[in-house]
Amino acid sequence: MELFDVYPLYDVTPVSAQGCYIIDDKGQKYLDLYGGHGVISIGHSHKDYVSAVTEQLERIGFYSNSIKNPLQEALAFKLGEVSNCKDYNLFLCNSGAEANENALKMASFETGKYKVIAFDKAFHGRTSAAVAVTDNQKIKAPLNSQHEVVFLPLNDEDALEAELSKNDVAAVIIEGIQGVGGLNEGSKDFFGALERLCKKYGALLILDEIQSGCGRSGKFFSFQHHGIHPDIISMAKGMGNGFPVGGILISNSIQASYGMLGTTFGGNHLACAAALSVLNTIENEQLIDNVNEVSQHFLKRIKEVHEVKSVKGRGLMLGVSFDFPVSEMRKALIFEEHIFTGGSSDPNLLRLLPPLSIGTAEIDRFIDALKRVLNSIRKKENSI
Template sequence: MKLFDVYPLYNVTPEKGEGVYVYDEKGQKYLDLYGGHAVISIGHAHPTYVERITEQVNKLGFYSNAIQNPLQVELAEKLGRLSNCEEYNLFLCNSGAEANENALKLASFHTNKKRVIAFKNAFHGRTSAAVAATDNGAINAPINNQHSVTTFLPFNQLHSLDYELAFGDVCAVIIEPIQGVGGLDEPTTEFLQGVQQLCKKYNVVLILDEIQSGYGRSGKFFAFQHHDIEPDIITVAKGMGNGFPIGGVLIHPRFEAKYGMLGTTFGGNHLACAAALAVLEVIENEKLIDNVNEISAYFIEKAKKIKSLQKLKGRGLMLGMEFEQNVSEIRKELIYEKKIFTGGSSNKNLLRILPPLTIGKHHIDTFLNSLSDVLKNQNL
């Protein structure tokens, strides 16, 4: 049997990770400024993370949600405290797409409506309703078009949103406070606050997709917290487990839970909870959100000196460097010649920077010096 060939692959085979580095099968070291799509939040093979998972798997790796699992309660309490979202309730699942799927389903249950408002260049996942709320026709199969009740609007146009919500058939507005795959675009504070007001006016559920921007990556625990709003539902995943599959839906207490309305086999299993608890412990004990803000300011100050850089986008350690030309050759030279991982996006001129939150200033220096060499080599 062969693998189903759906991923364009770089010719690199990581075998080991440590901190902000990964090592291939030949022992070659690479600086990881992408973290596998912002998944690696506390660094590769962090000792606390390894210890917690090892200890848990030696006791019990899995049992279903038909029994008591105190680790879920501990995770909910710790996540609520560190994120300042203690009044919310937590539903645990396995991925970002699944988190958004359940968020949309919950909104539809709550309002008894089905139309969704999403935004241009949005990416919310690849499962049924989540992909229908994703602004990419290439990954929406005909079967997904049964969810043809998604309307895509531009950021920062409240009059367009008001017009659509006035029809009275919308269950949810789902929005990324910083777009990931879409290219690091952000709505303004004025717009997000206006969205919240309109959702309240029309009894529509406001879902903040923090799959990539959450867990401190923006410089606050959640990126929406830069804008002084209170979502009805918050979805999380990528950095939540530092590589162990886990996702979550934070649900405002105004939503009434009923047995069977949401469910999952593997979500919130013992190993996943151990991984997620380790991540929160490290974020708190090592003051990683403070580090995000310090390193981000340093990065931005240094990056602005690159003459060919057109625009610097994003917040914290969720950053995009936009150039006049396609960055694919820049990324190739960075990975093959400079041994540095970076990311791309639907904006082909944007280099995406999503390192572990443990990164230091000397790593930023290494990257920016290497990037300057690459730009010079390519006459940019």
């Protein structure tokens, strides 16, 4: 039996990792500026994280949600404390797609409506409802067309109100910062209009913070840069630092009923231990402050790279835009400079999602490497 062919694979086989670095089976060390799609938040193999998960496994790793799990209550309390979102209730699941799936279901239960507004270039996951609100026809099956979804351009308040005023919209779902879509972000005024118009027309506002949450933007959630209060917040990725865990924060004005949402593995003992360790580390090591400090250093140093057209995003969720495709550059960064970076649906954008614990020395290494790679590409082009 062979694996189903899903992704084009780089010929690198990681066998261990520590902090911001990965080591392959040949002993080569790589600087990780991608964090496995933004999953690694507190750094690879953080000692407190490893201890928390190991010690929990030695006690109890899993039991069903039909019994009390005090770790879930501890996680909900700590998440409210660290995120400053205390007026929400937490539902735990296993992934970002599952979080969005439940968020959309919750909105439909609450409003009695079924239509959803999403945005151009959005990516919300690959499960049924989550992929329906994703603006990528390549990953949609005919089954997904059963959902009624309207896609609107970002920052178009008139188009938003025109659609909401039909009074048949259950929810508006938006990423705090688009990840796969190319680091696009709604303006502060647009986020304010989203909140106001959703309230006016009885739709719920769902903030997808799966990639932009857990401190990555320089605040715990990226919507906090805009001073709004969503009805539902979805999260995952950095929440578990590699352990599969996701969740939705549901405004406490929305009432739950038994059987409305459910999960077998969500909120299991190991997942809660991992997520609690992440939150404690973010708080104890002041990683959100580090995000802002390192981000400012990056923005200062990237100005030295004259080929850069623009920088998009916030904090340590960054897109470096060029006037040409970055695929060759990414390969050179991996195989010549031993640095992992990411791409997006924009072929000209280099996406950076490093661990929040990264330091300025690693940023300096990347900038210097990027200059060398660009210089090498330029020389090759001139020799043709």
